[in-house]
Amino acid sequence: MTTLVGAELPITPPAFIWGVDLPKPPSIFEFVNTKMLFDMLRPLQEEHMIIVYFASELTAKDFSCLEPNCFEFLRQVKPFNFYSQVHRPLLALQRMSEGSVIWEERETLLQLPCQRNKIHAYNFTDRDLQDHDQLMKAVSNSLALCPLLQIYTAHSEEIWAMKRRHDRFYLKGSRRQLAREAPNNPAALPTVLRHTTGLISIGKIVLAEEVKRGLIVNYKRSEVIIVDEAPLRLNFVDDTNIRNGFVLTISTSMGPLYIEVLPTMGNWRISRIVFIGNVTFIPRDLLFYSQKFSLCCRCFTTYSELGARLSLYMFHMDVVFNKYYSALDPDYVPKECWLCEQFLTPGLTQGIFSAFILLLILAIGTSMLLSIGRNKRFSSANEPELYVKGYAER
Template sequence: MKIIVISLLLLAFGSCTHFPTTPPVLILGVSLPDARNIFQALESDYFTGLLRPLLQEHMLVVYFESALTPKDLSCVGCFPYLRGVQPRTYYSQVHDPFASVEMLFTERGEEMIWNRRRAMLTLPCQRNSIQLYNFKNSNLTAHDKFMKAVALNLEDCPVIHLYTAHAEQMKALQRRLQRVNDIMKWMKPTATTTTTTEKPKFRGQTSQEHVLRNGSKQSPSIVVLRHPRGIVALDKIVFAEEIPKGLNVYYKRFHIYPSGQSSLSLKLKDNTNIKKGVNFFIDTSLGPLKIKLAPVVGCWRIPKLIFQNTTFIPRDLLFYGKRFSFCCYALTAYSDDGARLTLYSFSMDVVLADNISAMDPDYMPKACWLCEEYLTPALTQAIFTVCILLFLLGLGLTMFLEMGRNMRMPNIREPEPPLKVPVER
């Protein structure tokens, strides 16, 4: 009975709670203050404040694993090099260290660039710089040797190595919930198995698979199209043509798919600067689809889509920052004749740096900017500034209108104020 109650509580907790991401962090080459509480994760802002002053005289090299736990770091024989480095600082839990590193890049006005393996082994010594590398597999011993090779190359450089992961606690709790699901399935063998699907992510590749509860595998329909200057990922495209019949309106829908993995092309508004405008072209089974990106106050805006010589305009103002990639579960645009064009599980990333290619398998797209978020940083600052100005204007008008008005009630016990009357001569 206890097992049933605990299992139900864990299932309910897992279905309605967003698990935090608190992987461990190992910092080599510097001694930092110990954590205030070993049972509480360090906040991202506090961790950023620890790293910020170190960049003035040091070079920061950050290594990210896909998943890392304190138990992995305590593995005997996995990290012979990391165990011998002194000084070092270890934090068992840091809340989203990726956000801390991203905040440093945002403050410096730089774009996060993930180095390739060969470039990491030949890094030049550059103080006040941040270098990033993402491990693709879970071979911890090989990763330790790789970090040793990078450190030997920078032996005479004031460098700090930071070793962490994108996630930890979320993965651990998900594994725990999976074990609970197995227990519940064993206790209820007659339960009907249902298919579980997960919302596609932009960073997924076409070789990913959805695993069903019954153990079978199903290939996803997400298609990732690459170009040296950008990436587009989508599930499907639905074109709905409006057909009016009397007082009723019907829609004839067509499912459109890209013609191939190399069906993405890109055209710049100005060949000398990609930030002045970009047009994506996707070759589909019913003709090319054009997605226009226009620069607006440091951000990208999607003003329109063109398909079969028809212009489709989104009803919402779709903005997103140039330091992000655009992600939308369903992007719908409308034409003047009532037709609709919807892109499902649509994601898009534009590579701004000339020395980076999106065809590189080590390239990682920028963080997602969801299409439900319409406020850009510039728009938020403008609204905040206007609110302050309106408040000051209202305060000033109030003070101006109250000038010369007596706000105190007269008291009958007080004598009359003396008045000087001019004497006529």
């Protein structure tokens, strides 16, 4: 709380005003300041009785609830005006009444007589929004014949909403200070799996399965746990030479995960991943890297025909060709990284090529239009004059 007070967070709770027509807010992103609220309500004060309800905690999100009994009364009142952010509404009311706002108890509020040019206020002490709605309905029914102007707002915003709106890095000073203050939450270390001729390091694996509900498509995500006690297995595609392709097998909580790597013009290419009951996951982009490097990917995703997705995070793969080295050696240093981030994807390349063809056609067409009627060759003095046959010679 001391930090929040020191940061001078804005006091801009929402306000629901009904019983009169007021100007619309300029924008949902702009708050109504105290002077604007004062100027809107001051001309109406003499002919109306004003009752203000202050909730202890209230945000604009509370008015967007979907339950059928949520603000059942407020949804039916007309005319009404909603302002998502009002700066210090109590201050505007105090200026209107010159500080003489009448604070009421619950029992006296239900028995108020009609008093024009008076401002009455009531404080809610809980978060029971349904009870707030019922009380405001009861007060409105008891003063049905009185010209009422009622306001439902709060003294300040909900404390957690204020914290979310404020930049936490601004409060803390810098990201480095945040990192120093949270030493008990270190980043999860990747899982390293070794084989004589191969090495894999994975941060985590996430499986997203497609769940259809009518026209809506959702995804059920689950993290695949790697069984690091099981060794990494590497098998050749043709059982003769690793340079003809290989398959890496990782043991997980959902069964074995197979990564097939095939040669492509002197490079390696991840062709597919087989997982959960022989379901094939294929990457949309061509994931290849040179045989002189190791593959390093912050994240790459493969897709199945059933709509599921398999994402591997912080993925590092290296293959050893030299028979004098072994990836089982703790001192083995992997080859330099070949990053899988692609600056020119196949889709982007096709788009650039298509745009170039269209611009070329446009340029040729424009040049043809501009050259219409333009003589490219002048007549010579030695040539006879052009003879045109007329109608009289027929």
